[in-house]
């Protein structure tokens with residue numbers, strides 16, 4: 001599919017120190033630890049400190065990814081941040097990160113595809129390297145979902161957390177790197193998962209804030225059904241494009257939204273649980289940051305070896321979905 005093989009040459013993650021447990025949520029809304037664990041698999045999540053914004057989390061993850069790649073910030077040609085919780089509308093979080101890193105040569109932009117943003121970002125960045133336009137791109141998924149979560153809404157507040165994951169992409173030897181991407185969208189489902197206010201349709205006002213339009217709205221059951229259908233399907237399509245069989249997968253790194261959604265994908269792909277990276281018990285759903293954090297953690301834990309077949313798969317607001325097959 002590409003002129004030059006492109007792959008991940010460094011990864012890193014950062015999660016804030018503050019832990020919000022299910023027990024604490026029991027004090028905030030009508031819920032309980034048992035319900036949250038059995039319905040979602042989540043036990044705790046991380047919450048950014050008051051002075052931390054998304055670019056601060058992104059910075060910590062980016063520094064680690066650069067270190068792991070052996071490159072310095074000046075080597076970067078592009079910084080791409082996937083997020084739905086930018087520090088502000090503009091400048092982009094990628095621009096703020098570019099300044100903080102001192103990546104003087106790098107272009108910078110944000111990408112908005114909700115929880116699928118990181119996979120959309122990988123597809124975009126790897127194409128730019130494959131065609132010879134760039135040599136090194138930093139792709140970050142970073143979110144402060146706690147800032148757009150209504151902590152009086154038990155349908156959503158139990159799910160989300162904060163954090164960032166980053167990778168550096170560059171050329172890799174023949175036979176390695178990204179083998180395929182499968183990206184998709186169904187805008188007719190946009191209403192199921194959204195922040196309605198604060199944009200040009202409904203600018204922020206006292207009324208929009210009183211109506212909680214600055215918070216995430218989610219039709220949980222509908223999103224759940226969509227996710228179960230699309231996770232396995234997207235991964236299968238990416239495998240088909242790569243010419244790789246399900247049985248050849250060494251590690252699945254799925255979006256960390258709900259353990260039941262992940263289990264349905266494992267069933268469809270006929271994979272045992274030990275071939276799947278799961279950390280939602282510790283971090284909850286961190287939208288665009290979930291997949292890069294899970295990938296970086298898998299690398300830290302020595303679960304990713306040279307030549308392994310890794311499948312990344314995610315879904316989210318838009319509605320959007322994406323999957324990628326890569327050889328490490």
Ligand code: ACO
Pocket residue numbers: 030031032035036039040114115154155158193218220221222223224227257258285287315316317
């Ligand atoms: N504690 C206790 N009870 C609850 C809670 C809670 N935190 N939340 C909901 N309930 C209740 C509901 O009110 C409902 O009660 P009712 O039957 O009296 O109406 C009952 O539990 C069952 O509710 P469901 O919505 O059917 O529960 P479900 O099993 O579907 O789980 C959940 C809800 C966890 C939200 C699930 O639907 C889900 O994971 N959806 C997908 C969410 C997701 O993956 N989002 C990803 C994208 S996020 C992004 O892009 C930023």
